[in-house]
Each structure stands twice: as structure tokens, then as C-alpha cells.
Amino acid sequence: MTFFEQQHQARQETRKLVFLFVLAVIVIVAAVNLVMVLLWTFKFGAYHGVPRQYPRGFFETNTAVTLLLIGGGTLIQTFNLRDGGDAVALMAGGRIVLPATGDLQERRLLNVVEEMALASGIACPKVYLLEREDAINAFAAGYNQNEAVIAVTRGTLNRLTRDELQGVVGHEFSHILNGDMRLNIHLISVLFGIQMIAGLGQQMMDAGRYETDERDDRGPPWQAVLFPAGAMFFAVGYIGVFFGRVIKSAVSRQREFLADASAVQFTRNPDGIGGALRKIGGLTDGKKIGSQINHLNAEQLSHLFLGCARPNFLSGWFATHPPLKDRVKRIYGRSMSLLEAPELVTRSIASKVRLPDLPFTSVSAADLADAAATSIIPPIASGLLAPSQKFGNSSDSGSPLASQLDGAVRDPIAASAVIYALLLGNGAEREGQLTLLKKEAPHQAALITHLAGAIKQLPLSARLPLVDLAAPALRQLSQPERDKLLALVDMLIATDSRITLSEFVLQTVLTRRLAPRSGRLVPIKFNALSELGSDIAVLFSLVAHVAVPASHDDAIAARLAAFLRGVQLCPELKLAAQHYCDGASLSFSRVRLALDNANQLAPLAKPQLVKALLAVADNGAELPIASADILRAICAGIEAPIPPTVAATYHAYPWQFDN
Template sequence: MNFFEQQDIARRNTKRLVALLILAVLSLIAVTTAMFAGIMLYMQTGNSAYHMETAGLGFWASLGTLLDWQTVSGISMVVITVVLIGGLFKYQQLRRGGRVVAESLGGRLINTDTRDANERKLLNVVEEMAIASGAPVPPVYLMEESAINAFAAGHTPQDAVIGITRGCIEQLNRDELQGVIAHEFSHIFHGDMRLNMRLVALLNGILLLGLIGHFMVRGAMYSSVGRSNRDNKGSGIAIAGIGLIIIGYAGTFFGNIIKAAVSRQREFLADASAVQFTRDNSGIAGALKKIGGANAGSKLEAAHSAEFSHMYFSQGVSTAFNSLMATHPPLSERIKRVEPSWDGEFTVAAAAPEPDSSAETNSASVDRERFFKASVLAAAVEQIGEASSENLSQAQQQLQQIGEPLREAAHSPIGACAIVFGLLLDTVNSDLRKRQWQSLADHYSKALLHEWRDTVKQAATVNELDRLALLELCLPTLKSLSEPQVQTLQQAMDMLISADNKTDLHEWSLRRIVTHQLGEPNFHSQHKQLRQMRNSCQLVLSYLAHAGNDNTAEATQAFNQALELLRMNELPLLDRSQLTIAALDKALNELNRTRPLQKPQLLKAMMRTIESDGKITATEAELFRAIADSLNCPVPPLARQ
């Protein structure tokens, strides 16, 4: 289940989706034309002139006198225009990312400082999964429904959210909940989430004709009140509306077939990925068994549940011709795939017991070595999108090393900002650190700075191997800040970084992750070849070469080794003076357009650059993971030896 192959499959499925959409639109045009022809024929009943004109003609020839090519072309243009307008309107609505879906389903953003035991358990599982996989921690929404279900929604990992029902967190134990969350992370890793968002937008256009029909019928019924029986205008509008409703049902039929065709096989992949991630098939299998045994099952009651039916963990709505149009495979088939020995009995769901608190707090000793072998980074790259149970165990250890006070602080807006500033404060030069702290008074009040002081001190002393994990804990809270608050945060960060008139690797890494995760999602298609972005490759690899080597000759050697992998040996190493932060940010944004199957080449070239001396520092590893994050390639934490 290679991450980049699955990303490429999702990209190709988008083309398949467009082809299916075109077939659906052609079908709608045919249905609309047939209905129009039927109405025209009905209107000629009793028309002697028409019957005299068509005497002796066959049915199709008679129909041709009423339905010429100009009429058919007009009908086609109207249908296509409505579908395009509906799709573009929905796409614009969805630009805000996964939170639009969560809010449409009645989801409530779980406060990261919640004291509810089940909500806290859920957030802990999500944080562990995200840190283990190297992905940003997504905001989590809770739907007050008794059914057992969940979803992941968004365009990119930047704007992804996870939604989950009350029934899921109350009826599943920790292992089962972990299996469900791992399933949803698989959808994030493998590009299914973005495909699903596009599917919603495209199908909205198909369904719009039916919605217009419903509106016309309601309008006609309202306007007919008080009209005389001789006024047939309202009834004519109602008839047209009913016709559009019928066409809308045809659109729903085609839309459900498209959903089923696109999503069912991806559910099997996500189940398998969840087992691979947790190394435990009983978690995902147990959750599916409880769905089968629960009264509410996985069926959702939210008003817009049908619109997003293909996004759920399990079948969320009932459909006609269920075997044909179901967006998810049957429960029994999914369970058999992950647990072949299953006896066919579902589990009656009950309130899940609270996990043993001692298991939550137990941590093993961790080697705090500052250097990694080159092979460790290579292994992490191979695990992109396929994190293991070892990664999960390491994430739990990291959370223990960070400590409960900082974890609590990361769950509040004030504490999260304080942690970011604490990670940026200089830990060597006390005079510089004092100037940095004083400069924060230009953006924040003295009272707030006083409140931050203890948290900032704690964050500044966090081991460098745990800095990214701590920052990732802050991301969901930082995403809840208003736009002015985000701007103030970024301005303060830039001021702290520029206090010594230079930007080191650690500072750039933190800044890049925050600005990338809090910025607008990247909607660019991924279709470019690396050869088309030679200048961007040259700039990023030059930056990495200089970052890991003070000697120009050694930097050149590292740079040339990377170029050999990309077959771009003609490019020279750029001078340090050409490597500005703005240029690097621009180059990374451009490289995000790379085709999924070519990203491994780029990552391996980057890896070759920083490992040229045979070892990798924690700061270099941090830099590599920050750049990979910018390319939406979540690199798991490096294994500690």
C-alpha cells in the first residue's frame, strides 16, 4: 500500500470521476429531452393541423417535426449550464475545507481542553495517530448521534478534520476507536479525502435540477392561493417543476451509482491500512461488529447526511438497490477481510469501559541521542503514509516526554501561542533571549506576557527531538484563531526569528510548518514533471546542501550527489546569497504540483543531500520533515536507537 501509488490512483480516479460525470450529464440530457418530447406530443392531442401534417409519417418522423436539433441543443446547453453552476457553487462553499462538511452534519468542534472523559480519550487517540504518522493533528468534530460512524474531510492535510459520532466514542473501547481513527487517517494519506470533496461538488450540479423542481412546485402552490381557476400559469409552473423533480431523481440515481463506483474499493484499502497501522485487526473488526449489533447501526439522522454518504466509516444512509448503490461494502465482507476466522456473530454495543490510566501514563526510557544514522531517515521515508505500531508506541513515549503541563497548554489558544514563542526563543544567548521577549510587547499586552511566562520557559527546554511533536499538538488550537490573531502570531514569530538578523534551520522549520498549516489550502493539481521545475529543485537542494555543510566544497559534493538521482547534473549549486526565505517558500509551493509518483525521487534527493556526511542531526531531521510537510508527505518521527 505505497503512499505515493495510492495518491496517484486517487488522482487518476478524479479523471474517472469526470468521465462518469459526463456520462451522467448525457443521461440527464436524454431524460430531459424525452420528457420535453412527451410534453410536446401531449400538447398536440386534438390538434387537427398537426395530425394532418404528420399523416403517413412514422413515430420518429412525426416527433422530428416537434423536436429539431436546435431544440435538442438548447436543452443540452440548459442542462450543462445548470450542472456547471451547481458544481462551481458547491466547490466554492467547500473551499473552507473539512470544517464545512462537519458543520453541515451538525458537528461541534471539540475544545482541546475538554474535561469530558470520552472526548479526552478521542483527542488522545487522534494526537497519537497524527504524531506517529508525521501528519498535522486535525481538529475533531463531535456529532450528537447514537449511531457508530466517523469521517475525514478536507482537500489537503492542512484543512482536514475528523468527525465522529457520540455513539462511536461511548460504545467503542480504546482499541476499536483507534482502529476507526486509523481508517480515517488512511483516507487522508491516500488522497481519498480530496477526491470525496470533489465528488460532492460535482454531484451537486447533477442534483440541482431536482432542487430547482422542488422550488418551482412550492412556489407554484404558494402563488396559486387566491388565483381564479381560469389562471393556469401556476399549474403550468407546477407541471414543469414536477418534470424537473423527476429529472432530479434521475440525477440522484446516477449520483449514487457514481459514489458507489468511486468509493467502495477505497474502504477495503482503508481497513487494511488501519490494521497495518495498529498491528491489531481486532480494533477495526470490533468496531464493525458493534455497528452490526447496534440498534442505530451506522445510520445518521443529520439533514445533509446523504450528501456526504461516501465519506463515512460505514454506510450512513439507506439507499434503494442497496447492493448496487451502497457507498460501502457489506459489514460481513469487511469483517471477513480483516478477520478471516470471524464466526459471523455481531457484538451488542454497550458503554465502553474507561482505559486503564496507568497504561496511559506508562512510558519507556528513550535514547536522547542527537544524531541519527542515514538509514533511519531512509526507513522513515519508506513509511510515509504507512506508519507502524512502533511509530505509535514512539508517539506515546514522546507525549509522555513532553509532559502533561505542556500538553494541557497546547490545548488552549493562549498556551499554544506561548509554546510557539517558547520554541523560538534563543536558548544559548541570554541577551538575545531578553531582547526577543521584550519585542513581544509590541504585539501583546504585558499582562498576557506575564501569563505566558511559565509556559514559554517550559517549551524552551523541550528536547529538540520532541519539538515537532509539541508543535503538532498546538496546530488544532492555532487553527481556531481568528484571521487577525493568526496575522499577529505570524508577525511576532517573524520578529523573534529576525532578532539576530539570521534564520537558522530550527527557526525556519517551525515557521514553515505554522504558516503552511494555518495558510490557505493548496488546490493546485499535481500533474507536473520534476524536469519542468528544475529551478525549484535547484533552489531547495542548494538550501539543504548549505544548511548541512559550512564548507562550500562539501556542500557542492552533497548537492551533486542529489542531482545524480534527479538526472539534473547540469545545474550548479546556488550561492548562499541567492537563498532567501521567500524564494524557498515559493519553490516549495511550486514543487507541491509534482506528480505523486515523482515525489519519492525528490524526497530521496533531499535525503541524499543532508546525509552526505553519514549522519543526520536532530535539526536536519526537523528540517527534512518540515519540507516534506510542505509537500503534503507526512514523514513519521525518526526511530530512536
Template sequence: MNFFEQQDRAKRNTTWLVVLLVAAVASLIVVTTVVVVGVLFAFEEVAPAYVQIDSSGNVGMVQVLKLVDWPLIGGIALGIITVVVLGSLFKRLQLNSGGRAVAEALGGRLINVSTNDADEKRILNVVEEMAIASGTPVPPVYVLEDNAINAFAAGHSPQDAVIGITRGCIRLLNRSELQGVVAHEFSHIFHGDMRLNIRLVSMLHGILLIGLIGQMLVRSVRYRAIGRSRNSNDKSVFAMLGLGAAFMLIGYAGTFFGNIIKAAVSRQREFLADASAVQFTRDPSGIAGALRKIGGHAGGSQVEAVNAAEFSHMFFGQGVRTSLSSMMATHPPLPDRIRRLEPSWDGRFPVVQPPSPEQQQAADAPQANAQQGGAGLGGFAPLAAVAAIDAIGQPSAAHLQYAQQTLAALDDELRAAAHDSYSARGLIYGLLLHKDRNVRTEQLRLLEQNAAPEAYRALLRYAEKIDRLDERYRLPLIELALPALKELSASQYPVFKKNLGLLVRADGRVSLMEWALYRIIIHNLEDHAPPATNKQLKQCLPEAGLLLSLLAHAGQDDHEEAQAAYSAAAGTLSVRLPPLVARADASLTKLNQALATLSQLRPLQKPQLLKALARCVEHDGEITVAEAELFRAVADALDCPMPPLLSS
């Protein structure tokens, strides 16, 4: 099952969750109505008004049916729905900032990208490799000071995702095992699992709120009873006590069944993420070794954080103990997961000890060998764009090796600068400096007036190295700088964004290369709600035609060649596109508007468009770096994390 099928499946799973929530709320309304009427009847709050007792002293069926008071039922239904919806919305707002909110709720600490801690440097390096290899923005990494071996990915989208990892995981796993764990978490980022997980948390919180209201009612009875006579005949206190106990029972029962649904959904996603991690790293022993160490570690994978139970389905391993392990476990049993990865496993768990520096060096040695040499300095391979589309959400070991080689080939000083918020801004400014001396002079004047002095000095310090940078490394350098740029304050970011706009408009026009770099940076730094993906390609023909036209003109100087590229691309689609848009009419403003519409395509419609774009880019048999950057910028705008195009 590929990335787009997984996205479509995640969309359908969300729909089913909504259906199950509606069914759960309807059940709660029925049960609550019965309980409320029963309590009121028991304490004679409703019996005199609605029940007529016959001469034999029995309540007849007709009299019971008179208890069906529609205003009462309507009030109860409205109350239940209001509580669940408001509770869910409240939790959704709490988690609105994405993965950062989850990590902080679990007590995580953001790892400084300039850290000097050797273990933290190692995990940051692994995360950077995985991100560059998969085409996703490098996520911030949070550490949980916990001895358990566990990790999680959280967020609404790749743009606001974070990786969380326990201190035990960093300390006790070797590099290969860390790669397996991080690759597993990246699978959750690719396939829409994170968004589904956050929605599960929000929905269950709304149901749990009913139980919390019951607790409040029970507590209020104590205060209400103060000062009353022990012989008081006021039965309202007992009625409130009964209602409170009933609400507690109903709320916790709803949460119990909700947790069963959560566990069932999560278990299947864990098997998929394990398989995806193996495909990514081509090393089943890495993730299998991490799972074996969980089994052999005294602390296992059980996290001690206060809110661990609420987010238990997000962890790499079973994060909390469960009394009904088979039904409530959010993860499959360790032996089942290990045997799927290593069928010949003997069933024994190792004694877990931190690797010595020598062992760690030996584990990293193959990595160092793989990093020797330059990264993809030749031309792009034939059909590289189509191959990149097929690898969306399913990056291969070749992409991982490309990332390792790229990081090794990058200048050490530039790579370190990408980890500082001031220097990172200077690097981005440097990537947008114009080749024309007059334009560059004007750009530098604007930056000197508007940029933070530290960022401007960093630009001057690294400008010469940026000028010599192979253009293939522009995107990897941007990806490395994203975590530092995400740390910009609410006052710093608008200045940074304004300066980017000044740079790209300094010569009176915006080139496609400038647009692509600007688009990737802004799209990955700004919060934006994931679009509703419900459009068919046939509903977006003008937008698709404009996008393909602009790409055809970008790759071809001659109008006839551009027409040929456009026709070849249009021929791959099952729908008929409008004629080629003239170069003068294919503005970047219109392109931004078109991408906003095309991002709403259904998941299974997007690969058709991307393959048409690939056909357009590859039409002349050559893919330039500028075309590759534009191609990946468009895929990023469509929320399709495209791996780098490979040279072989």
C-alpha cells in the same frame, strides 16, 4: 500500493469522475431536449411552426426531423450546463472551508481540546497519537451526538481535515477499537480520498438541482392556476406541469445513477482504508472488533443527521439505509470487511454494552506499558530519512509507539498548555526565542508590545521549561498546539503571524531551523487550494537544484563537503541538475518560490526528489535534529505527510 501511487490513482479517479459527469450531463441534455420538445409538441406549442401534417393526417419523418431546432437545443444544453455547473460551484463554495463545513452540516460539535470529559479526552489522545505517528497535523475532532457507531474524515487536504465521530463510537468502543477506527479515517486523509469525496458531493448536487427546479415548476403551477376558470383553455399550466414532472424525473434519475457511481468508488476505498489501518496499528482485532460491534449494536452505524445521505460515502460504516443495498451501498457488507481482517471469524456479532471503567482501564494498560521510557533519545537510525519516505502514507506500529512514547515523555504542563489557544501561542513564541541573551531581550520586548497579554504571560510562565525541552520534541509540541491555534479568530491570527515574523527576524537573519518551524506552522494553519500536480521533475531542475543546494550547505560547513553531498544526491536522480548553488545565493525567499513550483510535481515524481534530499541529509552519516526538521518541513511543503525519523 504506496502513498504516491495512491495519490496518482486518486488523481486519475478524479479525471474519470469528470469524464463521467460530462457523459451524465450530455445524457441529461439529450433526454431533456426530447422531453421538452415532446411536451411542447403535445400541447401544440411547437407543432404549428415545425410540423406539416400530410393529407392522411400522419406526421412524416421529414416533418419530425424539422423539430430539430438548433437554437432550441442550444438553449436547452446551455441551460442544463449552467444549472449543473452553478449547482456544483454553489456546493463547492459551501464546503470551501474543508472538513469543518462537513462536520457542521452533519450537526457535529467541536470537542474543546481542554475538555474534562473522560471519553472525549480518550478520543483526542488517540487522534493526537495517530497524527504524530503519521506526520500529519493534528486534526480538530467533532462529536455527533448520535448513538450509532460511526466516524468520518473530511477536508480538502490534511491541513483543513477534521475527524468526526459519533457519541456511540466513543462510548461503546474500547481504546484498541477506537485506534482502528481512527487509523481507518487517517488512511482517507493520506490517500486523497477526502478531496475526492467532496468533489463527489459537489458534482451530485449540480445534477440534483435539476430535480429541485422541477419541484419548483410543479409548485408554481398551483399558484398560477389560482383565479383561473375551471373551464379555461390555457394549456400553459399543463405544459409547465409536464415540464416540472419531467425535470424532477430527469434530476432524480441522474442523482440515482450518480449515487451508484459514488457507491462503487467508495466501496473499494473502504477495503483499502481497512488494510491501511491494520498496517498502522498492527492490530487487526481493533478495527475488526469495531465492525463486529456495529453488527451487534441496535443502532448499527446509521446516522440520524439530516444531511447524512449527502455525505454517506465519507463514513466509517454504512451511514444510511438503502433500498437497493447491493448497488447503492457506499460500504462493503460487514461480514466481507470482517473476514478480510479475521478469516477465522465465526460470523456472530456480540451484544454491545459500554465498557466498564475497569474494562477500559485493562484495555488501556498495554498502552501505558508501551509509553514507559523516553522517545527516541538516541541518534537517528542509518537510512532513517529513506525509511521515513517509504512510510509516507503507510506509518507503522513503530511510528505509533514512537508517538505514544513522545506524548508520555512530554512535560504534562506543556502538553496541557498546547490545548489552550493563549498558552499555545506562548509555547510557539517560546520555541522561537533566541539563545543569545541580547536577541532574546529584543524578542521579549517586541512580544510585550505586540502579543496578546495572556499569550505573553503564558510565554513567561513556560519559558524555562521550553528552554529545557529536548529539541526532538519541538515538532510534536507544535503538532499538539495546531488544533488550538486553528481556533484563533480572524483578528487574532494576523497578530500571531506578525509576531512569528518579528521573532525570526529579530537578529537580522532567519536560520533554517526558524524557517522550518515557521513554515510548518503557517502551512498548517492557513487555507490554501491544493496545487495542480501536473509537472515533471525535468521541468523543475533549477528549483530542485536550489533546494538540494540549500540542504547540502545546511548539513556541511565545508564547501567541498557540501559539493560532495550535493553530487551524491544529484546522482540518485534520472535527470541532470544544474551545478551547486553558492551558499550566498541560496536565499530562503528563493527557497519558498522553489517549493511553490515543486509542490506541483506529479505524485509519482515526488519520491524521486525526496530520496535525493534524503541522500543529501544522510551523506555524512549523521542526521541532526535541525536537518530532520528541515527535511520534514520540505516534505510538508510538498504535501507529503512524512512520519518522524526513528532512532531504530
């Protein structure tokens, strides 16, 4: 199942979620009315032996108040989670791990996350640490890949080796790339709403604890009614907990199997995620659970985590996660013993890659087939990373270039300087840009010039990944600071009254990741490519222009042939040679409009577009860096992961070329 099919399935799961939510609401409303009938009978059941009638609108009022509580709770929690992944991480008690952290364990974690992000071609997620949690657990959260966060517990850092930590991060990246996160956040809001009745019951029980001797001929005092009433409402509230477990199990169990298999596929090491799960089992002793989360919001967030955050008092189909032994068996192809999970002493962040002890085919065939189809990330151990420092700390090279760039991309202000340095041109253009920088960013001008010299030592294929590495630091900027950065980027580009391909790529990627609505949900407006014929023609034409340089013997004919390769893969578009856009009619403003429209395509309409764009760029040889850059920008523009062919053009840590 591909990335886009996973997104489509996630939307179908949302429909299932809506059905179960409506069913839960119906059951809760019926239970509340039953409780109110019992309370009315207890308090006003008879007056001088004459049965009392229910007041007018009795059941309608009960139903309306219940629906108001559930709907209001859902809307309130949706508003509270408007910031996406950051809000969820803070809700779980996390603290952000700063890119410039000096803690060795945290540095190791950041390096692993960076490796995965660069290999997949997405913005490097923010990383949070659940400092007070000693268990082994982790989660990914966010509305889309541009604002995703990854959170791990302190126990994960203390108890896992680097390979095991990489397996856990690979598992969470599967959730990022397969469209699980958005559904999971919606689920948090829904569960909060249907569990509001339990909160009301708790408050009534608290109020009913105040005793009184006041009585009248109408029955027991209200205080005597409140406590049992609160207890009954609290019990009714646990209908919401029950349905919450049902909903979680309905939408998340199979995704955990797929994420486990994807972690093996990404890392080529079953002992990574497999070892982490075995250690979770080894930490389980009696009632102590190796992945248990103690935070007050653990139950509400339990479906996000790698392992069970709460004990499974509802087992089988109602458990939020598949049984641990089943997950381990699917990874290794047989039952495996559990592992002890003592706290490890971290002496160095650098460690060499360890080849798998077991054959890669030990994962079950069905899981591996699904994971292979979703391999947005090329296997890390297959050679994407520079051999000299595979899985190591990038700054260990000790070179001046490594120190400069590694430090710069981890600080928000210096990371901004890196972006500006990437835009510095030559000659008169450079002089105009430096004049602008001295005016708009006087305290950074010298640093920008210095970093520009360091960046020039990098090959072209190593420059764009700097933007991905700098993403977590840039996202620490406030939105006004981000807006100022984007505005200054626009001004630097406009200095010479033209925009180059590299400038357009950088501007597109930055806008998608730092603009005010970069982390918001994009509504679906178009269900098929056929609704965007002219926009697709623009994108095909752009890639054809980039793929065939002007120096080609017959550039015009070659570009048209490249354009038609894409057209052949999309017959429903009914495009022909006359729809090809030449250089005079192809403007970047028109390209931006085409990208904005393509971003509103339904998930299952996007893979055909990406495949066709790859066909346009295919010249029968190795993919040129210019073609890779424009495809990377288009994928960022339509919020799709870059294909492995494009990802393989880049390198993990750019500064390793200094060695």
C-alpha cells in the same frame, strides 16, 4: 502503492468522475426534454383538433435551462465548500470538539487523533462530533492535509473501546494521507449539481398542490399541470441519484478496502478497525443500520463515511461501500461473527495497549501489501510512543511540566504563546524579543517567559512536535489573528537580523499550516524534477549543509559528497558538483522559492525528491535531529507526509520526558 501514487490515482479517478458526470448530464438532458414533450402534448397537444408545433428553440431552451441548473448547482456548492473540511463537517451537523474539552470521551478521541498526527508528521486535524447520531460512523474531509478535519458520531464514542476508536481514526487518516479527501469534496459538488432537477421537481409539486377550477379552451389549468410535471421532474432527478451512486461506487469502494488495511498497518491491531466494523454489523437489526446517518445531507455525503450512511437500495456494483462482511473477512482472513455494541461507561481516558489476539498476517496479502506501501505512519504499537504512557492520556503523569504544556497547546491564546516561547533566544537577542513581545503581546509576555522555561527542559527532538499538537487550537484563531501571529513570528526571528535553522523550520511549518491559502488547492505547474534543476540543487545543498556540521574534519568535501548522493538518484536533473551551493550563495529566501516551486510538482514527481533528500541526509548513522527538522520542514513545504525514518526521530507527547 505509495502516497504519491495514490494522489496520482486520485487525479485519474477525477477524470473518471468527469466522464460519468458528462454521461449523467446527457441522460438528464434527454430525460428533461422527454418530460417537456409529454407536458407540451398534455397542455397544448391539439387546438380545435389541429396538432400544435413546438415553439422555436423548444429543445434548445430545455437543454440550456437544464445545463444552467446543473452547472449552477455545482458552482454554488463548490463555493459553499470553499472552506474545505470545516464546511463539510458543519454540513453534516457536526460541532467542533475544543482542544480544552473536559468531556472524558472527547478527550480520549482527541488523544487518539493527536497520536496519529504526531506519528505521521502532519498538522493535527480538527475534530468534530456529530452529536445527534447514535450509529457508529466517521469521516475525514478537507482539500489537503493542512486543513483536514475528522468527524465521528456520538455512537462511535459511546460504543467503541479505545482500540476500536483508534482503528476508526487510523482508517480516516488513510483517507487524509492517500489523497482521497480532495476527490471526495469535488464529488459532493458534482452530485449536488446533477440532483438539482429533483429539487426543482419538488418545488413544482408544492406549487401544484393549490387547486383551481379555472379552465380554458387551451387545455388543463397550469396548477393541474404543475403537480404531475413536478412528479416527473422529481423522477428525472433520481437519475442524478442513480448516477451519484454509480460515481461513488466507481471511485470509493476499493479505497475503503485499502483504508481498512492501512488502519491495521498503522495500529498493528486487527481488532481495532475489525471490532468497529463487527459492531456496526451487530447494530444492524431489520431496517435499522448500525452506521446509518439521519441528517438531511446524509445521501449527499454518504461516500465520505466509514460505513453506509444510507440503506443500500442499490446493491452490488452500485453500493457506495463494499459489503460489511467482505471488509471484515479481508481484515481477519476469515468470516467473523458480529459483535453487540452496547453503550460503554467511560471511567478513565487512560487505557493500556492490548496486544492483538490474532496474528498480524491475518489481513489478506494483497491488502497488506498495498497498506504497507502506504505506511506513512510508522506502526503505533512498534515503539514510537513513549513506553511509560503508550496510548494513555498525556496529562496523567501529574508532573508540572506535563500540566503546563498539555494545557497550553489546547488553548488558542496559550498555543500562540507556545509558538513565541519556541523562538526565544539567549542574551541580547532574548532581551530584544521580550521587548517586542511586551509591546505586541503585553498580556502574554509573562506566560511566554514561563513556557520558554518549561520548553527548555525538553530535548531538541521533542520541541517541534509541540507545533503539531498546537495546530487545532491555532486553527481556531480567525484569519486576521493568524496573520498577526505569523507577522509577530517574523518579527521575533528578525530581532537579531539573521535566521537560524530552527527558526526557518518553525516559520516554514507555521506558514504552510496557518497562511490564508494553506488549505487551498495548489495547481500543478511542473510535471518532472528536470523542470526544477536549480531549485532541487538548492534543496540538496541545504540538506547537505545541515547533515554535515562545520566541525566535521573535512566539512566541505563531506557536504559535496552528500550533495552528490542525491544527484545520483536523480540522473534526469543533469546536476554536477558545480551546481552545489555553498554557504555564501545559500539564502533562506532562495530556499523558500525552491520550496514554493517544488510544491507545484505533479504527485508522482515528489517521491523521488523525498527519497533523494533522505539520501543526502544519510550519514550512515542515526538521523540527527537537525537533519530530521529540515526534512520535516521541506515535507511540509511540498505538502508531503514525512518518511517513517524522519518520524521515528520524534516522540508522541514531548512532555513525557519530564518523567
